[in-house]
Amino acid sequence: MVTLFLSYAGAIWWSLAVALFCITLCCGLLQPFVQRRRCLKGQVPQTDPPPVSAIIPIKLLDPGFETAQASMFRQNYTNYEVLISAAEQSSPALDAARQIASAFPERPCRILHSASEAAVSPKLNNLAAPLAEAEYDLVFTKDSNITLDPDTMAAFVQNFVKGVGLVVAVPVAVRPETFAGRVEAYLINGHARLLLTASTLGIGFGVGKVMVFKRSDLAKSGGIAALSTTLSEDTALSQNLARLGLKTMFAHRTVAQEIGVRSLAEIYGRQLRWSVIRRTNERLTFPLEPLASPLPAALAGALAAPLLGISAWLLFACTLLGWFAAETAFSLCKGWEVSIWSPLAFLGREILALTSWLRAFTTHDVVWAKIRFDARKGALDETRG
Numbered sequence: 001m002v003t004l005f006l007s008y009a010g011a012i013w014w015s016l017a018v019a020l021f022c023i024t025l026c027c028g029l030l031q032p033f034v035q036r037r038r039c040l041k042g043q044v045p046q047t048d049p050p051p052v053s054a055i056i057p058i059k060l061l062d063p064g065f066e067t068a069q070a071s072m073f074r075q076n077y078t079n080y081e082v083l084i085s086a087a088e089q090s091s092p093a094l095d096a097a098r099q100i101a102s103a104f105p106e107r108p109c110r111i112l113h114s115a116s117e118a119a120v121s122p123k124l125n126n127l128a129a130p131l132a133e134a135e136y137d138l139v140f141t142k143d144s145n146i147t148l149d150p151d152t153m154a155a156f157v158q159n160f161v162k163g164v165g166l167v168v169a170v171p172v173a174v175r176p177e178t179f180a181g182r183v184e185a186y187l188i189n190g191h192a193r194l195l196l197t198a199s200t201l202g203i204g205f206g207v208g209k210v211m212v213f214k215r216s217d218l219a220k221s222g223g224i225a226a227l228s229t230t231l232s233e234d235t236a237l238s239q240n241l242a243r244l245g246l247k248t249m250f251a252h253r254t255v256a257q258e259i260g261v262r263s264l265a266e267i268y269g270r271q272l273r274w275s276v277i278r279r280t281n282e283r284l285t286f287p288l289e290p291l292a293s294p295l296p297a298a299l300a301g302a303l304a305a306p307l308l309g310i311s312a313w314l315l316f317a318c319t320l321l322g323w324f325a326a327e328t329a330f331s332l333c334k335g336w337e338v339s340i341w342s343p344l345a346f347l348g349r350e351i352l353a354l355t356s357w358l359r360a361f362t363t364h365d366v367v368w369a370k371i372r373f374d375a376r377k378g379a380l381d382e383t384r385g
Contacts, residue, residue, distance in 0.1 A: 003306070010303025014319070018298035025330050026201035028193045029090065035252035036202050039159045049157055052080040053134035055125035057114070058144045061092040063260020064175060069097055071148040073104035080140070082107060083130040085114040087122070092245065093144070094187075100319055116369055119228035120373060128224055131215060137350070141211045147172065148257040155253040158210045160265070165217050166238055169255040170195045172336055176259040176272035178272065179345070184267040185337045186349035191309035193330065194292060195250060204248035208234030210255050213241070220244055232277050268352055269379075273367065280375040289357055291337025294323035295350040 054072055058065075072082055094111070101109045114129035127141065136158070140153055144147065146169075159167045170192050173185035207296050211234065218224075221240035227233045238248040279286045290296040298319040302312035324346050331338050339345075364375050 002110050006303050008076070008304075010300040011307055013291070013300035014304050017293075017300065018293050018319075020292060021294075021297075021326070024193050024197040025326060027197035028330060029333060031196040031200045032220065032252045033248075033251060035159070036245075037125050038202075039161055039249075039252065044201055049078060051109070051136040051147055051153065052077065052138050052140050052153065053130070053136040054080050054082045054140045054145060054153070054366075055130040055134065056082065056097075056129060056141065056142050057095045057123055058084060058086050058097055059091075059122075059126070060144075062145050062258065063177070064147065064258025065093065065096055065144060066100060067139070068145055068147045068258055069100045071150075071152075072142060073107050073109075074150050075148065075153040076150045077153045077157075080107075081135055082109040083112060083134060084109065085112045085126050085130045087114060087126055088329065089113060094106045095139045115299075119224060119233070120225070121231050121233045122371070123228055123299045124224060124233040129204060131218070131224065137214050137216050139211075139213060139215055141208075143209050143257075145258045146209050147174070147258055149256075152210075152253055152255060156210065156251050159249055159251045160212055161249075163245075163247055164249045165213060165241035165244065166204075166206065166248040167212040167251050168204065168234070168238075168248060169205070169209040169251055170199070170254075171209045171257040172254045172334075174256040174337065176337065177261045179341060180267055180336070181259045181262040182339065182341050183264070183348040183352060184262050184270075185194070186342075186345045187267070187271060188257060188259075189331065189336050189355060190292075190327070190349065192336075193327075196254075199250035204238070204250055206232070206234030206236070206238035206248060207250075209257065210251075213237070217241060217246060219245065226348075230281075231375060232281055234312045235281055236246065254345050263350075264352075267355060269367065271356040272351060272359055276363060276366050279360045280364070286360075293350060293353065294320055295354060297323070352372040 022289065056069065056072060082101070084101065086094050098111060102113070112129045112133060114126045114295065116125040116128035118128065119125050140156065142148065156167050172192050173187060173188040175183045176185045198204070221244055226240055227236045230236045241248065298316045301315040301319040305312040305315040324343065328338055328342060366373050366375050
């Protein structure tokens with residue numbers, strides 16, 4: 001009786017997981033066309049694009065830093081300023097940023113010291129000064145490891161149509177240099193497929209890698225103070241703008257996230273951090289995350305195999321191989337990272353993601369910028385990590 005119950009439960013899980021996977025493949029391919037059509041329908045004719053204050057908060061000299069920062073200065077956009085902010089007065093990242101900015105004297109640029117400690121999130125504290133001192137109402141924020149194509153800013157502003165308060169990006173991993181980096185690329189790109197699916201279905205939520213919004217809307221929603229008690233300021237911003245009747249929308253263009261050299265410990269720590277934060281902020285959907293993962297689906301298939309009269313190992317292997325093949329084909333169609341290491345990176349992603357998902361149920365602590373936080377309370381613990 002128990003065996004039969006497990007077989008039927010496995011069959012239901014396997015069917016739902018495979019159906020969801022197929023939906024994400026289709027929606028991921030359709031998203032650029034669907035979203036571009038949406039933004040074209042919602043556009044209000046205007047003679048000149050609005051001026052933009054582009055903000056780059058920086059801290060560490062991460063892989064691809066120079067390429068990522070220089071891309072901000074190479075935008076095919078007529079009127080924008082660049083504001084680079086850091087909590088430190090001096091650092092290798094600041095030295096590199098100054099050198100990059102000096103190579104583009106035609107582009108207005110200011111480097112600001114953002115020493116605020118009003119918010120829990122280190123990133124939000126780093127954004128405080130440039131948000132206060134920006135010249136223009138429309139702002140474009142970019143993480144320091146994000147590289148932009150020359151027309152990215154124009155594309156994002158194009159998505160900022162009537163009724164939209166926040167335009168965000170789907171990040172796609174590029175240029176991993178180690179095996180751990182390739183595992184992280186699989187993590188990021190697997191998540192990107194899910195974000196593209198949400199976008200195709202008209203669902204938007206805060207993803208902070210790139211954001212476009214108005215400072216006036218931020219002020220109406222409570223300003224930085226309304227975001228200061230959470231580590232996920234992007235999610236909080238989206239929710240606060242929604243209370244004003246303003247939607248969050250994914251742009252029809254993805255952005256490149258530089259990976260470079262990574263260690264397994266580093267990517268596990270980052271994955272665990274965001275798993276704990278998601279568990280805190282997305283209590284209904286977080287327990288269902290394994291439904292989008294091939295390893296639980298393969299295990300469910302093994303349980304369901306007796307109902308089909310086939311070997312459990314055969315259905316387990318076919319599920320994993322079929323999933324990997326379909327995901328690889330999808331990545332090739334999108335021009336994403338694929339290499340001879342992909343099969344091992346695929347398995348590494350599954351083990352790391354499920355491990356961090358399980359661990360998130362046993363802790364509320366996250367470490368960010370070497371400081372330990374309590375994700376439940378949004379409170380700072382002065383214990384250094």
